[in-house]
Amino acid sequence: MTDFFKLHFFVPLAAVLGLVVVAYVGVQANLQLLFGVVVPYMAALIFIEGMVYRLIQWTRSPVPFRIPTTAAQNKSLPWIEKNLGEKLDNPETTKHVVGRMALEVLAFRSLFRNTRTELRQDPDHPEGARLIHWSYKWLWLGAIAFHYAFLVVILRHLRFFTEPVPGFVYLLDSVDGFLQFFVPVVYLSGLVLLVAAGYLLLRRILRPELRYISLAADYFPLFLILSIAITGILMRYFYKVDIVAVKDLALGLATFKPKVVAGIGVIFYIHLFLVCVLFAYFPFSKLMHAPGVFLSPTRNLACNSRWVRHVNPWNYPVKFHSYAEYEDKFREAMIEADIPVEKES
Amino acid sequence: MDDKYKNEFGVFAERPKVEKKIYDGKYIFLGLIIFFAVVTSPLWQNLGKAIPAPVPKLDTPAIQKLAEKDRKCVQPLAFMRANHMQLLDTWRTEVVRGGNRDFVGPGGVKYTASLQNTCLDCHSNKAQFCDQCHNYVAVTPTCWGCHLDMTQKLAEAK
Ligand code: HEM
16 A cells, blocks of 8 residues: 555656756756747647547536436425525526536535544543544635635736736735735735645645545646646745746737747746646646536536426336246245245246 | 347346437537636737837936946846846845945945935936836836835926
């Protein structure tokens, strides 16, 4: 088991460090055109094509019936409360399905209800253990902090890709840097991103049962995102680059008038290369859970099985094997074994 | 492959005919289009336009007066481009906390650590020199909360 962990942990770690080395060596060898223009465009292309490809694949898998985990009993059974929470949990209408989905996407509601099952010492019987299920919110907190920090960081990066820069980016900038410490002002979302992604990684390393089920495909995106955050933070606060030149390059890419801009430090190219790898990797990885949430059958279907008959479109004639036939076949053996039969012969 | 399900009782059922087609494509492609539209929307306004990067102007009277070989900043150009904010912050700490206004640049050249009296003396064109790039990359330095841009006032006084 230790070896299993080592393999799945160290191979992606080595891969990400290798990517850093590739970008470093490439830029030292003056391949700015490759790492500043060609690779970003290729990554964008792979991202778009991969996304379309995966979604077309998904449209080809049928969803024949509802999964009525909850069956909107509140509609047919009058004694069940009909408050908003109940309606969002067991949506009868599309409106409520949209509401449930919005809560899922914006607030990670299913994750909020995460429970953890543990053997705990029993206070009444100190020598015995007791199985308890308790509401475990840390994963939700880590996940939601990570995702929103990521979103804010990306939105703030729009200042490199737009001219003039839209007003909401200035607003985000000043809210994010409102503590006004350090030069340049520290963005809180950058730190939250780092801490939350660090927690998500440590969770997998430190908890034995999670370590056991974690694969290279779980560690690789975490390492990639952590290394993007680390290089970004190093670049902003410690190993500075010429930001005007960065924007010149980024705007060139965004306007399809690409150009190679001289005088940008190598750390920028490392950051950019890791981002490109992340985008190219996205459609083929677990990160596709982002579009995937919208296609979760337990989340995107109204729970109307109690009053709408859903027929499996390819129901086929099933040849039943009835009890009478069963008894006919095994009657003698059953009588011999003293098993009661309905017909004696 | 055999297209019948079998078990010990013989043929159990026909293999269901699942139509090969796109299911719920309407919603999925709509979602995809909305996603790409939203993600690329900030970039539409400048599509295909060449946007030149700002070029800081160095044609102020103070700089013109200097001999060609003396037209040097307190640190090399590449350093200043990336790190001027750090330099100013160090100056501020030295001056305000340490009372020390002496700064020695490369080659032992002495300067007075002062934004208004040293930097803005040469770069008296704050709008073309400082603001242009700051606006371009959307940063709003807090320097100007205290330090005044004197050029306008001086021009008015004259
Ligand atoms: C998944 C996408 C990306 C993530 C998660 C990311 C993350 C970060 C983080 C965490 C920082 C530290 C400062 C902050 O909190 O904003 C940063 C800085 C930076 N990033 Fe990114 N980045 C991404 C994409 C890019 C791209 C595509 C570029 C290319 C223009 C880029 C260029 C920069 C630059 C120039 C800085 C320094 C910012 C400054 O000095 O103000 N990043 N990045």
